[in-house]
Amino acid sequence: MTLLRIDSSIQGPRSASSELADLAVAEFAANLPDETVVKRHLGTDPLPAEAWATAIAGAFTPAEDRSAAQQQAIELANSLAQELRDADAAVFAFPLYNYGVSQHVKTWIDLALAGGVHGERLLDGKPVVLLTTRGGAYGPGTPREGWDHNTAYLVRILADIWGANVTVIEREFTLVGVNPALDEFTELAALLKKTAHEAAVAAGKALATR
Numbered sequence: 001m002t003l004l005r006i007d008s009s010i011q012g013p014r015s016a017s018s019e020l021a022d023l024a025v026a027e028f029a030a031n032l033p034d035e036t037v038v039k040r041h042l043g044t045d046p047l048p049a050e051a052w053a054t055a056i057a058g059a060f061t062p063a064e065d066r067s068a069a070q071q072q073a074i075e076l077a078n079s080l081a082q083e084l085r086d087a088d089a090a091v092f093a094f095p096l097y098n099y100g101v102s103q104h105v106k107t108w109i110d111l112a113l114a115g116g117v118h119g120e121r122l123l124d125g126k127p128v129v130l131l132t133t134r135g136g137a138y139g140p141g142t143p144r145e146g147w148d149h150n151t152a153y154l155v156r157i158l159a160d161i162w163g164a165n166v167t168v169i170e171r172e173f174t175l176v177g178v179n180p181a182l183d184e185f186t187e188l189a190a191l192l193k194k195t196a197h198e199a200a201v202a203a204g205k206a207l208a209t210r
Contacts, residue, residue, distance in 0.1 A: 001035045004087035008042040016174040020131040020200040021093035027204030042104035052110040081115030084122040095133040100149040121163030128164040129203045135175035171196035
């Protein structure tokens with residue numbers, strides 16, 4: 001069994017989303033220690049921002065006329081699509097940035113789509129754990145209700161386009177303790193963190209015992 005883990009945080013060791021992924025993958029590995037975990041970190045090793053446009057241009061260019069850059073971009077897109085095909089399950093740690101999906105994740109999605117066959121369900125029927133974190137609160141009744149343009153988009157791609165069986169685990173108020181303006185939410189933030197951590201561990205175990 002091959003588990004694909006992809007992170008996208010730019011927070012390094014302070015990343016709340018990677019912390020959740022660590023918990024899920026550790027639980028998976030504890031139950032299936034001999035299985036393969038393939039890792040990709042879009043935050044620390046981002047894909048070239050121009051690669052998607054170059055791959056698309058190359059796809060509409062006869063193979064014998066493609067530039068070296070076009071051929072490299074097409075090969076990159078194909079490899080990302082194949083990485084999804086080869087995975088039996090996946091853990092994606094994709095935090096909210098600037099109210100939406102990060103540029104690193106968007107580039108990855110666009111390239112993987114370009115590398116697949118049109119309409120191909122690259123994760124068809126496979127279990128995927130989507131871990132997403134938000135610095136503030138975006139739920140019903142909050143000042144930022146409706147401002148999260150990250151989670152629904154990711155589910156649309158992973159589930160509706162690529163056919164994955166998605167489990168979403170969310171953690172809010174990750175900036176409590178960092179931004180003094182949020183100090184009044186310390187107790188709530190601690191509860192949300194505990195709940196998300198427990199859910200991540202449970203999700204990792206579920207991947208291993210499916």
